[in-house]
Amino acid sequence: MTSIVPFLPQDSAPGELQEAAVELMKLDAALNAHIPESLRAPLKFMLRAVNSFYSNRIEGNPTQPAEILKAQLNKEKDLEDDLFEIKHHIDVQRYLSQQTLDPLEICTSGFLTGLHKSFYEGMPDKFLSVENPKTKEKINVVPGEFRTRNVKVGKHVPPEHEELTRLINWFSTAYRPDRIFGTSRIFAAAASHHRLMWIHPFMDGNGRVGRLFTDNYMKYCANLGGYGLWSISRGFGRDVDAYYKALAMADMERQGSGDGRGILSDKGLLKFTEYFIDTALGQVKFFYELLDPKRLNERLDIYFEMRNRQALTGVSGEILPQPRPEVKTIYKELLSTSSGTLERSEIGKMLNLGEKTIRTILSQMVSEKLVDAQPRKPVKLSLSPNSVEILFPRLW
Structure with a gap:
């Protein structure tokens, strides 16, 4: 038997914390119902980059958002180590999003080692070793093991490696x-x-x-159900010191007989749980306000006004060209459609333009990643790296 309290029992959690958990569930459901269908896929795509930025920032990766956006726009192949690490992290998230995951597998040894293997497989050798800070010995990192x-790790001494199988079995149960x-939950x-x-x-x-x-x-x-339209890693990464402090509180050993029955402090776990839920609430509220349709529409007007005045610079440093007037109309229509897509014939009727002209307009929009318009498929909204700063301020 493992003497670790798995989580705070609901009936013994402070009332304020129970209310905060209920509020989180309600706000998540409201956000999930609030987001237009057209924005769901492109927003999740962008949030994978945001997740990667903040998760790697916590680990000391100095890559800046502009570098990530530029790499997404230009699909650069020869990336610096730090940017390669972030791109690989994004790829792992994309892979996971394409899988049908069984909730009962999420906590298992197989899923955890699979996550580790996915992250480290394909990484250059320089990422596959760590150095003992005292002896300077190079220690191999085996993907998925x-x-x-x-x-x-700092002041924390994790359990001995002989205990890992037992602890992970406990964790999965x-x-x-x-x-x-x-x-x-x-x-x-x-x-x-x-x-x-x-x-x-x-x-x-x-x-x-x-x-x-x-x-x-x-x-x-x-x-x-709305998770993926918001991210707790963003909350962790915006105040790394607070994140590590909260983890350290829960690392504490039990402080006497009044501090639970496990080997770790129940008071420390309470502090971490409060921090975790407060951080999650902050993120849901941020994204709910950020994606308010009226405010988003206002920012969209600002974006196209700046484009028309050629007053907007792209992530690569170039002045973005003035778009055709129809581009804004198509973009706004895509944003408002219930399906999140438009057929080319619908666009032609809406603008009273011929097929050749529509093809030219869409070609420009595709080149700027404003839409996804694959042959013989409906046109879908996309989020251009060049538009993110205006449409989604403070996202990074």
């Missing part, structure tokens, strides 16, 4: 979503994030794997 030696109900999402980080199962990559795990737990196991 738990660590086979003991480690120390403790957080099974079919055994957790109501707001307890929110408490479990918070606690499982810390407990996985505390176990520290891999030689390297535990933070990024832990946050990828939590993204999927929130989406598939915690009844947060």
